[in-house]
Amino acid sequence: MKTSNNQVSIHWFRQDLRLLDNPALFSAVQSGRVLPIYILDDVNSGDHKMGSASRWWLYKSLTNLNLSLSNNLEFYKGNPQIILNELISKYHVKEIFWNRCYEPWRIKRDAELKNILEQQDVLVRTFNGSLLWEPWKILKKDGSPYKVFTPFYKKGCLNAKVPRTPLPCASIDSLVADKDNQITIDDLDLLPKIKWYQDMEKLWEPGEKGAKNKINTFISEGLSEYKEGRNFPSKKNVSQLSPHLHFGEVSPNQIWYDARSQESKHGIEDSLNHFLSELGWREFSYNLLYHFPKLPTENLQKKFDNFPWTANGEFINRWKKGLTGYPIVDAGMRELWKTGYMHNRIRMVVGSFLVKNLLLHWHEGERWFWDCLIDADLASNSASWQWIGGCGADAAPYFRIFNPVTQGLKFDAEGEYTKKYIPELEAMPIEFLFNPWEAPKDILEEANIVLGKDYPEPIVDLKESREKALEAFKSIKVN
DNA sequence: CCTGGAGTTGTCCTA
DNA sequence: TTAGGACAACTCCAG
Numbered sequence: 211m212k213t214s215n216n217q218v219s220i221h222w223f224r225q226d227l228r229l230l231d232n233p234a235l236f237s238a239v240q241s242g243r244v245l246p247i248y249i250l251d252d253v254n255s256g257d258h259k260m261g262s263a264s265r266w267w268l269y270k271s272l273t274n275l276n277l278s279l280s281n282n283l284e285f286y287k288g289n290p291q292i293i294l295n296e297l298i299s300k301y302h303v304k305e306i307f308w309n310r311c312y313e314p315w316r317i318k319r320d321a322e323l324k325n326i327l328e329q330q331d332v333l334v335r336t337f338n339g340s341l342l343w344e345p346w347k348i349l350k351k352d353g354s355p356y357k358v359f360t361p362f363y364k365k366g367c368l369n370a371k372v373p374r375t376p377l378p379c380a381s382i383d384s385l386v387a388d389k390d391n392q393i394t395i396d397d398l399d400l401l402p403k404i405k406w407y408q409d410m411e412k413l414w415e416p417g418e419k420g421a422k423n424k425i426n427t428f429i430s431e432g433l434s435e436y437k438e439g440r441n442f443p444s445k446k447n448v449s450q451l452s453p454h455l456h457f458g459e460v461s462p463n464q465i466w467y468d469a470r471s472q473e474s475k476h477g478i479e480d481s482l483n484h485f486l487s488e489l490g491w492r493e494f495s496y497n498l499l500y501h502f503p504k505l506p507t508e509n510l511q512k513k514f515d516n517f518p519w520t521a522n523g524e525f526i527n528r529w530k531k532g533l534t535g536y537p538i539v540d541a542g543m544r545e546l547w548k549t550g551y552m553h554n555r556i557r558m559v560v561g562s563f564l565v566k567n568l569l570l571h572w573h574e575g576e577r578w579f580w581d582c583l584i585d586a587d588l589a590s591n592s593a594s595w596q597w598i599g600g601c602g603a604d605a606a607p608y609f610r611i612f613n614p615v616t617q618g619l620k621f622d623a624e625g626e627y628t629k630k631y632i633p634e635l636e637a638m639p640i641e642f643l644f645n646p647w648e649a650p651k652d653i654l655e656e657a658n659i660v661l662g663k664d665y666p667e668p669i670v671d672l673k674e675s676r677e678k679a680l681e682a683f684k685s686i687k688v689n
Numbered sequence: 690c691c692t693g694g695a696g697t698t699g700t701c702c703t704a
Numbered sequence: 705t706t707a708g709g710a711c712a713a714c715t716c717c718a719g
Contacts, residue, residue, distance in 0.1 A: 351716070358696060365718085441698080491697080511715095558698065597697090609711045610699045617699090655718055675702090680711085687713070 274417030309339030345500035452585035618644030
């Protein structure tokens with residue numbers, strides 16, 4: 211189906227801020243002249259309005275996307291239904307293209323929108339630009355969704371149709387502008403008044419080019435030792451692609467096939483498969499969110515509705531600020547605050563600490579991560595917090611309680627990561643870096659540390675809080 | 690419907 | 705010093 215060349219169609223950019231392997235954009239530009247737009251929608255997003263760190267990232271990413279579109283990207287803010295209606299009547303648009311999103315609020319919004327547009331004889335063409343497999347395609351034989359990762363991935367995904375191979379770059383020769391649009395990217399108010407993002411600017415390169423650079427660096431420096439190295443926060447073995455993936459600056463298909471292009475390399479098999487399975491975890495999270503839309507707010511396992519979570523404002527604040535007195539936890543929380551990111555293993559450590567040692571509800575962690583993470587993603591964030599909370603799909607067993615001292619010694623054996631984010635512990639010898647409260651007086655003195663002054667005393671006792679958690683989990687046993 | 694095997698990432702204790 | 709088992713019971717999944 212082709213429209214005449216004078217016809218203007220719309221490509222609506224959402225979580226697909228790229229030109230390469232963009233199925234909707236690729237089709238749109240083949241249909242004739244295209245008006246590329248972005249709409250900041252804070253109207254429909256409900257209790258998960260985009261967080262602050264994400265907004266900074268989005269600002270940078272949109273800026274770069276606009277550059278690659280020769281400044282033809284048009285920005286709008288508000289309810290897409292109203293904005294699209296105006297554009298459609300103004301330019302007599304007959305076709306609109308977008309890549310699908312999977313957050314429940316977006317599914318609802320887009321379904322309503324599609325309905326209305328089609329009633330006006332506008333052809334709505336939607337594509338899969340964000341997932342390797344559509345959530346409704348990966349089901350058990352009886353048609354119900356998977357709740358355990360391994361069968362989901364091995365039986366479900368790997369036996370399903372192979373992911374689409376990436377499409378070429380979309381041509382931008384026939385873009386048109388909305389001449390009356392006065393809104394600039396700055397009018398979207400994505401940036402905060404206080405410039406807390408200055409450190410982040412040095413660390414991240416939002417946008418399609420930055421994503422490509424990350425892939426290349428990861429493939430040449432991180433992938434071959436990924437399986438082991440991914441556990442160590444000071445090593446360079448994790449891809450750090452999550453924010454790029456979240457905003458669609460790269461598709462999972464591109465990553466999938468780029469990584470797989472290395473498969474003939476000697477000794478890479480285990481690491482490669484492990485990395486691909488991490489993309490599988492992303493798919494699993496989206497699958498869960500799609501089939502259990504309450505995932506962000508309700509315990510997947512109902513018995514957890516009776517879990518004796520506590521509420522302690524002081525604990526929450528100290529956890530957020532990285533002042534728990536447990537250096538590996540505090541390092542993680544400060545990494546998050548400073549960089550908008552946290553290494554995966556440390557996410558588990560701080561998550562376990564919040565939920566199991568502080569007995570705070572996983573919602574507290576979920577909300578904080580949502581606001582602070584540049585890769586905040588409704589599916590992954592919700593699924594992961596439920597996982598560490600023990601209430602999710604295929605969740606961590608109740609007895610798996612991370613010991614922040616052991617984890618530090620094991621995965622940050624030189625203390626490089628911990629000291630990077632907690633410089634006040636720079637002079638602390640490694641034997642006591644993760645448990646400074648147990649250090650003898652002279653050691654503390656020599657390290658220039660007065661506990662409770664230069665660095666906090668631990669806010670809970672490890673052994674005691676662990677036992678309390680085990681008790682709490684016992685209390686929700688079914689019989 | 691029944692059955693059996695298995696389930697991302699840990700810790701602690703004991704022999 | 706190190707390796708192995710306990711830590712519960714449940715649900716999931718496939719045959």
